[in-house]
Amino acid sequence: MGDADLMFSTSDLLIGTATAALQIEGGDRNNNWYDWAQLPGTIKDGSTPERATDHWNRWREDTEIMASLGMQIYRMSVEWSRIEPRPGEIDREALARYREEITAIRAAGIEPLVTLHHFSHPSWFQGLGGFSSPWAVDRFLSFAGVVVKELGDLVTDWITVNEPNVHALMSHLFREGPPANRNVGALRQVLRHMARAHCRAYHLIHGLQPDARVGVAHHVRPFAPLNRRNPLHHASAYLDRLLFQEILADATLGGRFHPLLGPAPDVTPGRHYDFLGINYYSRTASKGFADTTFPGVPVNDLGWEIYPQGLVEVAADLHRRYPGPIWVTENGTADGADRFRSRFIHEHLAAIAGSGLPFERYYHWSFVDNWEWAEGEAIRFGIVANDYETQERTVRDSGRFLARIIAEGGVSRGAYEEFVEGQTYPVGR
Numbered sequence: 001m002g003d004a005d006l007m008f009s010t011s012d013l014l015i016g017t018a019t020a021a022l023q024i025e026g027g028d029r030n031n032n033w034y035d036w037a038q039l040p041g042t043i044k045d046g047s048t049p050e051r052a053t054d055h056w057n058r059w060r061e062d063t064e065i066m067a068s069l070g071m072q073i074y075r076m077s078v079e080w081s082r083i084e085p086r087p088g089e090i091d092r093e094a095l096a097r098y099r100e101e102i103t104a105i106r107a108a109g110i111e112p113l114v115t116l117h118h119f120s121h122p123s124w125f126q127g128l129g130g131f132s133s134p135w136a137v138d139r140f141l142s143f144a145g146v147v148v149k150e151l152g153d154l155v156t157d158w159i160t161v162n163e164p165n166v167h168a169l170m171s172h173l174f175r176e177g178p179p180a181n182r183n184v185g186a187l188r189q190v191l192r193h194m195a196r197a198h199c200r201a202y203h204l205i206h207g208l209q210p211d212a213r214v215g216v217a218h219h220v221r222p223f224a225p226l227n228r229r230n231p232l233h234h235a236s237a238y239l240d241r242l243l244f245q246e247i248l249a250d251a252t253l254g255g256r257f258h259p260l261l262g263p264a265p266d267v268t269p270g271r272h273y274d275f276l277g278i279n280y281y282s283r284t285a286s287k288g289f290a291d292t293t294f295p296g297v298p299v300n301d302l303g304w305e306i307y308p309q310g311l312v313e314v315a316a317d318l319h320r321r322y323p324g325p326i327w328v329t330e331n332g333t334a335d336g337a338d339r340f341r342s343r344f345i346h347e348h349l350a351a352i353a354g355s356g357l358p359f360e361r362y363y364h365w366s367f368v369d370n371w372e373w374a375e376g377e378a379i380r381f382g383i384v385a386n387d388y389e390t391q392e393r394t395v396r397d398s399g400r401f402l403a404r405i406i407a408e409g410g411v412s413r414g415a416y417e418e419f420v421e422g423q424t425y426p427v428g429r
Contacts, residue, residue, distance in 0.1 A: 008353040009410040014360065015402065016073035016110065017066065017367035017383065018330055019055070020118040020162070021082075024370045026052035031081040032126040033119070033373070036178035045376035049120075052371045054391045059101045065384060065393060066367065067108035069403040074105055075159070075329060075363045077115035078151075081122035084143055095150045102154045113329075113363070114151065115159035115217065116144050116201070117194075119167050119177070119373070126178060130171070131197070132189040137266075140197045141204055152209045159329065160201045163219040163279055164194035165248050176374045192261045195251035199267040213274040216252045217329040220245045220278055220314040222307070226285040226292055237286035253322045275360070276318050279330035283307040298425030300344075301334035301379060306425055308347040312355045325360045328352070332365030334372075336380040341398035343423040346411055353410070364402060368393060 022033055029050060037048035055062055066074060082094040105112050117140065121130065128135060144160070161167075170177035172187040202214050223241040225233030247258040253276075255269040282304035285294045293299065298306040315326050331348055335341040345364065352359045369382035377388055383399035386392070401419035405411055411420075 005412050005414075006408070006410040007413060007416055008350050010349055010353060010362075010405060011409045012360075013349075013352065013362055014072045014111070015362050015406050016071040016075070016364070017402075018075035018363040018365050019077070019367050019370065020115070020120075021077040021079040022049050022052070022118070022120040023366075023372070024053045024055040024368060025079060026050060026054045027056050028079060028081055030085050030123050031079070031120045032123060032130065032178040035123055035126070036180065042180070043374055043376045045378045047371065047376040049371045051377075051388060053368055053386050053388075055368075056097075058391060060104065061393065062368065063101070063104050063108055063110075065395065066105075066110060069383075069395070069399060070406045071110050071403075072406060073111045073113060073361055073363065074367070075113040075115065076105075077118040077159075077162070078147055079120065080117065080125070080143055081120065083147065084122060086122075087124055087139075088142075090146055095147075099151065099154065102151060106154060111157070112155055113157040113159060113327075114147075114155045115162050116140075116147060117160070117197075118162040119170075129186075130179070130190065131167075131193045132172075132186040133193075136193045137197045137200065141200055144201045145204060145208070148205050148208050148212075152212075156209065156212050158205055158212060158214045159217050159277060160198040160205075160214065161194050162217040164191060164198075164216070164252070165244055166219045167194070170373075188260070188262060191248060192251075192257065192264065195248060195257070195261065196264050196267055198252045199255050199264070199272045202272045215273045215275045215277040215327070215329075217277040217279050218245065218249060218252070218318070220249075220280060220318065222283045222310040222313050223286045224283060224294075226287040226294065233287055236288055240284065240286045240289065249318065249322070271322075273322065273324060275325045275327045276315070276322060277327050277329040278311070278315055278318065279365075280311045280314060280328065281331070281333070283310045293428055295429060297428055299428040300340075300426070301336055302375075303428060304334070305428070306333065306340075306344060308344075308351045311348055312351045312357065315355070315357055315359070319357055325358050327361040327363070328359065329361075329363050330365040331362065332381050334379045334381055335398075336378075338385075338396045338398050340423045340425050341383070341396070342401045342419040343425070345398060345402060345405075346416065346420045349405065349411065
């Protein structure tokens with residue numbers, strides 16, 4: 001296909017999908033989220049991650065689907081609670097199972113990116129206090145060393161921790177994740193310890209694997225004043241951005257710990273990243289510390305604003321402060337009926353293509369519908385639909401569209417007309 005047939009090119013971008021182990025694997029009762037889901041009222045639809053999409057048993061089928069769609073890259077995570085079910089006890093069968101899956105992924109021509117901590121961890125680690133524990137960093141580093149030594153011949157790309165800001169806020173402020181105790185002291189400890197864990201794991205991994213590429217998956221978003229004429233809203237947007245993402249980025253990327261985080265004597269200031277991992281979903285309209293949305297904007301099934309240009313805004317800001325290749329480690333939308341996901345994909349990739357920034361990778365969230373944390377099974381992010389009762393997978397039109405983009409090296413007019421034209425977003429109040 002000639003460039004003249006393309007609305008824009010993605011030839012410089014590797015494209016794939018992303019998942020997290022706890023959200024898709026099923027069958028594991030030894031983790032903090034399974035424990036929390038047993039408590040009444042914690043999960044909106046009453047489900048637990050025990051069923052999920054049964055990927056632990058159906059990974060061959062899922063790998064074949066990804067290969068059939070032409071996926072070039074795949075972000076996955078390994079479940080700490082499977083690998084180290086009790087302190088210091090390593091389950092070699094679980095590691096062998098991950099080796100088998102990653103070997104098949106690579107054989108399908110797909111490059112794996114492996115996340116070491118994606119919100120979930122063993123029940124015993126939670127019993128110590130999770131990442132608020134004074135032993136948390138050393139425990140995590142021990143686990144990370146085991147995984148990298150075992151899988152390092154198959155994996156060169158690593159995410160240490162996923163969205164430490166969201167993990168800490170869900171657990172210790174908004175009470176939307178375990179242990180759901182509103183505790184500012186614990187919130188601060190979790191953020192400091194996860195930033196320390198990343199910085200030290202960055203050097204640990206490079207010591208074991210000099211050619212590795214290591215980063216953090218940062219959840220970042222634009223913050224704009226709800227009322228642009230209100231100076232308090234401007235101040236709120238500035239503080240929200242600083243507290244939610246900038247202080248943490250300085251710690252994890254630059255090794256510089258703000259007084260609000262507390263000291264990190266085991267971390268030396270300097271570069272602690274090989275790429276800028278960005279998880280981007282939405283924009284916040286700031287009014288105080290509430291996460292609000294502008295009236296009358298496009299929204300998804302969760303009521304989150306759809307704001308494609310925001311991906312470029314946050315990437316440009318992060319790249320200005322910390323230059324490096326940009327990997328979009330998550331970007332997706334809740335759209336159970338697949339009414340507007342193709343338009344969402346088109347507009348976010350178009351923003352990337354026109355940005356002039358060094359975007360190298362785009363991981364769409366998610367490969368398959370999954371157990372969406374406190375929302376349970378009801379919210380659907382997958383380009384592949386999943387029937388939880390039968391575990392039958394069905395590729396959605398948005399999945400076919402993403403496959404077409406990969407095959408054609410961009411969005412062609414034909415693909416746009418088939419998958420995007422006519423799609424409209426719901427509008428919020």
